[in-house]
Amino acid sequence: MIAFFSWVHQALTWGTVLKMVAGALIVLFFLLGAVTYMLYFERKVIGWMQLRIGPNRVGPLGLFQSFADILKLLAKEDIVPAEADKPLFLIAPIVAFIPSFAVMAVIPWTASHVFTADIAVALLYYLALSSITIVGIMLGGWASNNKYSLIGGMRSAAQMISYEIPLGMSLLGVILLAGSLNIVDIVEAQRRFMWFVVPQFLGFCVFIVAATAELNRTPFDLPEAESELVAGYHTEYSGFRFAFYMLAEYLYVFAISCLGATLFFGGWSGPLLPGWLWFAIKVTAFIFFFFWLRATMPRIRVDQLMSFSWKFLLPLALVNIVLTSIIKYWVNAG
Amino acid sequence: MADIRTEEMLMNVGPQHPSTHGVLRVVVKLDGETIIDADPVIGYLHRGTEKLAEDLQYNQIIPYTDRMDYLAAMLNNYALVHAVEEAMDLEIPERAEYLRVIVMELNRIASHLLFIGTYLLDLGAMSPFLYVFQDRERIVQMFNEICGARLTYNYMRIGGVKWDAPPGWIDKVKAFVPHVRKTMGMLDDLVTGNEIFLNRVKGIGAYDADTAIAHSLSGINLRCTGLKWDLRRNRPYSIYDRFDFDIPVGENGDCYDRYILHLKEMEQSLRIVEQACDQIPDGPVMGKAPKFVRPPAGEYFSAIEGARGELGVYFVSDGKDKPYRLKFRRPSFLNLQLLPSLLKGQNMANLIAILGAVDIVLGEVDC
Amino acid sequence: MNAVSSWFGGFIWTGQTVAFFLLAVLVVLAAVTLLQFRKVMHMALSIGLVFLGMAGMYVLLGADFLAFAQILIYAGAITILMLFAIMLTRHDEVEEEERAGFRQWIAGLGAAALGAVMLWAIRTTAWPPASAQPPWPAQKSVNALAETLFTGYVVPFELVSVLLTVALVGAVILARKEE
């Protein structure tokens, strides 16, 4: 199976090209389906938390609501503001979306990478690609030629850069323990040792906070703070392009949840149940957590957000790294 | 290095903006996200109520008052009928006065609930908005039962109230009171101790009592500075002197105090409602008011404690059945005056926190 | 199976070679358009594209770590920093059209000469024969890099980090002075 979709060092034939495309399409459609039902899940969960019933009109239990919404978005007119920087306005959502899909390439759904790449520097790959999305968001905010969008775009850039650092730092503890940047190695290390959430609890806390901020989700949803900035960087976007931003956002929720489940909760490993089911359960728990936060928290203020990252989260992550190194050295020595 | 400057930006917050609570426009001059200057622009909802009233009989003006502070229309109704009754020395049946107090305090609760919901929504917390709407909905339903309208009640008349409470209504109100207490407890648990919320509102938009008095602020905007000024106590009207309730005041005059005072005032309103429901006598609900209300010629000013502050009515009568001049002293209008000076030097996020805490209703600001 | 490779008599078309040519075209195009664009924002974006293409080259060379560090720092952070600077400062959208004057001619000649020298150098150098395997296994490139950095080159590495810290502090001081 792995060999079937591995293509880098094979001669490029029509067959291998076909296999590449097929693999990518399968993952794409799986992810689109996952995002569709994540939206449904979010609306239902938050609805219940707010004593509402959530969507229940389209299909049984409202199961097709998200499809209806997507259809609506696709059917909408693609409006480009007159004063916008047109080429940038048009490509910005795509710039934001592509990395969000690309990062999924390193997520191991199961013990064997079926459609995804088992590369040595998977974590670095994730961090690197996710930083490109910021460019897309900023461009969208700038190109709209709308002041709310501009502020939203700048806020999100500042926020995502600030929180990428603690996010990366919080992963370092895991990397130190596993001795590898490869996600499969990290999961294997957890199977031998224990889930890293235990020895890396501090790192996990930093991770979950930084991840929430990186995802622009409540309480860190300042870039699209609807009560201040209307809709932040995507104020002017409509229809299909708006859908791209939404898609990117939810794909990142999914990706971060996968990452969290893999790095701190043993990924696909677990007793009795098959690996993919374990993975799905853990990822769903993560996603639920983000939705839960959204129903509970007010929004933090932008200056507090910055100082929280630089003055609290980053030192905490550094302390975690130092502690982990010391402990690891001590264990290895002893 | 010196000629690299950040760009100043002129930004229209509103009139279509989710957090201006209506058609308010605030023209802000921004440096980055810091507000250098702010200028509220109002008048988008100006309907000329005062001009219209000059061609209306006194009882016909009452529906127009509903549209001013549409979140607390009962209080507006009362402000007008109270002013006219004062001018004419009318006597109101006991039961009518009790019904008035009950609906006014319920309306104050509904209005405060809505404030809490929308304020937290402004601050990014979504759920409290839906929680408070459940309780508000029950109040609105009760109003629907007593006067047939959910928002614009047109319930009071000069000389009494239009309808008596339907059977069992008073009991329903009584049963409702503990329910609100439960909601308030929940809000307290969910929000009041939340670190993020506290960081957003504590010490934000603070001013002292002298500033508040100088700018003619009233209601919670004045009481948050620690000044005990509530017309229900300081200048008792209606039958408020029969009830046992406190005037909660703040300490620091910041947004947090304003938020928490809304919660505390709801508790006091609940106490009044409880007592009024216990004491309410039987009897007619409409006094012997003349068909054509003709206050003696002269000028009159009276004020009540509205949901947002002092709701005053000034009118000049020429002895006819229509006012020669009618002027409402709208609390939101005056409370909004302090906004520009509060906003200077703050950032965009604080704009929302400060504006939200002023608790304006644009229907009233513009009148 | 009808191999794509048969199109170009004998030349082995692997994914790698296809990727190389795609990336090469991308990088060159982005670099050229960078000079052609009139809006600063578009320039910043195309320089980001150049960085990305170079990262792709590093991947093809088996230097994964370097590639993703390049994306993280150059394509991500530096591009965003430039975008930030552009957004926050006043800048004139329209610049006057430059005429093809004497300077342009000199620059063109210089560029052509440089290209010729480079080509000559590449053609005359005796390259070692291509080996099927990279000097270290792909999975171990990070470890190898780390070991080299922290053993043989630890002093320069630390010096560079000190330099960066000094630069950071200097930037903060300069920014503070404005207030």
Added chain:
Amino acid sequence: MTEDRRDDREAKHSRDSGAAGENGMVPPGRTAGKDAASSEAVAESVDSPRTVPPSAGRPGTESSDPEAGPAKGAAPAAERKAAGAARPAGPSKTAARSAAKKGESESPPDPREAPAKALLAEVLARIQATYPDVVEAAELTKFIPMFLIKRDAWRDVAAYLRTEEGLAFRYLEAMAGTDYPKEGYIEVVAYLTRIPEAITVGIKVRAPREAPAVPSLVPVFPGANWEEREIYDLLGVNFAGHPDLRRIMMPDDWHGHPLRKDYSPFD
């Protein structure tokens, strides 16, 4: 309702009685025909306040009001069961007219009247001591002392009322403008309140309709800012010294001032 509750209420009334009035409003009809009072006349009239402006000054003063004014004799306040009109006096639902008549025959006037009169006298005396010849008239409008101030002294008197020891009416409660086309002037009234005693006095000023100009109160009461802008917008009164006199309700290019009695929409 129990009797002791009522006593409570009475006690409260006497406590803040200075603020609110009773039914002792002097109907303008009674004083119709009297001349506009000079300041000396006002000083004399303190004991029995009267509307000082000529009858024409109040539209519709001629309207024959059947109500007689309440008796002016002072009487112990505590005897009245309900103070003020809006307060119910037990089960008896007396309509206004009969109440007023009864008030004359059997029950003494509102307990709020005497303190209001005292306040009127006191404030008037103090203003006149500092600014002689600025009070054109003084009267009780329902239990609120009202002083008609000369235009030039308008801001000074307001500042005096605000800052003077013992007066300290620091709270501008409301401002309103009224157009009197027949008399040819626009009147601006301001209610000033002492917090927390809730004692209110009103001051007013008149400006000719053709070119109404009044000194602004904003330097004294910042809270007058928007009220004055509103009066400027709707009535066209120019407030000299206002820092930011722009239209507030109507669009900037609006013609005319809607609250004027002769206003007709501009076509």
